[in-house]
Amino acid sequence: MIPRPSAGVLRDAAFVAAALLDVWVHVEPDEPKRLALALFAASALVLRRRLPMLTFVLTLPAVVFSDAIFACLAALYTLATFTRRRTLLAACGMAYTLSDMTDWTPGPSLNLWSPSGLITLGYTAATAAAPIFLGQLVQARRDLSLRLTEISQARDHERRLSAQAVLAEERAKLAREMHDVVSHQVSLIAVQAGALQVGAQDTEVKRAAATIRRMSVQTLDELRHMVNVLRDSHGRPTELTPQPSLTDLRRLIDSSGIDAELKAELPDGLPPTLQRAVYRTVQEALTNVRKHAPGATATVRLTYEGNAVHLKVSNTAPTRPALPLPGAEYGLVALRQRAALLGGTVSTGPTPDGGYELRLVLPVKKAP
Template structure:
């Protein structure tokens, strides 16, 4: 767990307090000039983040006139952690060393004395310590920034890889849809057209015409979906216009079964709610056509208070259903769509042998 850092204002205040303690230990109140410069150096630490070089210069008189050097060391550390000008840091460290070695107003800087050289070495090391520490903090900050950039680049590369894989899968799916599904739907449309021409019975002609019309419509939608899938990685391709409540009458009339639509809704509902209603009715009528041959269906759509209720019911079939493949993905998709809008989808057989599909949604499409 990463330790929590002190807020910058609190840390600056703590440094000022330590600098004041340094002044209290090393200075006497009977030396007003030295005390004034030392106090100015201590309080100048509040400027160290915004004006690090000026702060260091303001602390130098205290170093020159007294032994209160903590403020100058703190200012030198801050300057080293914020600047990349190493020549400037070397000059500042040298100035600090000379100022600390000089006893003002009577300087005594005799390099011929061994003790002076030793003191000079210790003082230079004292000046170099905050410089190196500040540079280390700066390097650590740069390294953290670099690691963050590398992590961001890696995440972006991972996203691009995933998008590439998805594009390949979509292209493969587009090929399968074009080569298999579209081909078979085209054959259905051709055979239905031939049946429409050759048949003599009116009902057979009508059924063949309906099959042909639905096949052509399905083929158009499949071709558009193929173009959407193949456009992955390029400019976004707009989907076909999404259905609304205005399309329900045409859906019921072209369903190929005897169905009645009862609704009092207007087009004022959100588009997502309208699409959910349309897809529910579409799935219900498709299931009636597949699994209840000869049955009649009733579609009821009502808005009660803040909820919309849709029911698709059918009577019992009057002849056996063809064994068509079904994985119930349609109902699963309806439930997922309804759940996203805060609603529910239920379905099940009725007592008279029929079947009911029910959708309940908030009118605004939110939970």
């Protein structure tokens, strides 16, 4: 495919073509010296954007020795669009005016102080001023556009800073609430569970109290780490906690307080994000079993089929009524969102024996 020429190249070609047309109209073929100077001036316009001052100097002789003036006016316009030196532009305009009024052809000379001479001087000076003013207008328009772009970028940056400030304030407020309320209550749970573990006589009660205390202490550590992360809103990114993997599933199931069985047949080297998704799904499923199906047993089955990990967490029917606990079903919503980000799906539903089942399917992307 042939690349299309840029807008600058097309404008240069248009200027050169207009200059050649000016030469064809104002210079006779039987005047080889003037024709050569005029053609040289027209061809010099290809340098106008890279070397505007040199281009003006190269086109000036054509004005002195011929009537082909377009190339010099185009060079003067280009110089005015790039330079900010008003004195230089005034000098170039004067040089064009004097060159255009210089007559090297034999014949009567022009009296500058006569009415016709003054009219010619004014007309020539206006002709030189027109491309200068037009070039300065283009330069001002370009500067204004750049300034508007800078203002827009500054406003966007200010909005981002304001949003970050609001976010930092919200994070600090959330950190205070977690520290003052949630951490305090979890600490009380850990203390009460420890007292129950020491004072209880029944073995099952001691085991349950020990589990509550251990999980409360772990939750408290995670809460404290999360509070530190929330407070460090302007620092470098920090992991909330050491992220779990599939090797932590056994400990999760053993500490869940549920009679659960783990059946896993998975290959090694699964992506860490996928392992975390599986772990969090099992964690949420066991939490729901503990809340909504007291006394039920659970089965956690992990298999690898068709380049995908299949997780099924099922539980039997509860053996006693569930306690009324607060819940907003955000856990399942978060699991579905996490699975969707990894290209997977989550489905839930009751089983024929009165239990419940959660299924997760996550595709495994092979390394290229």
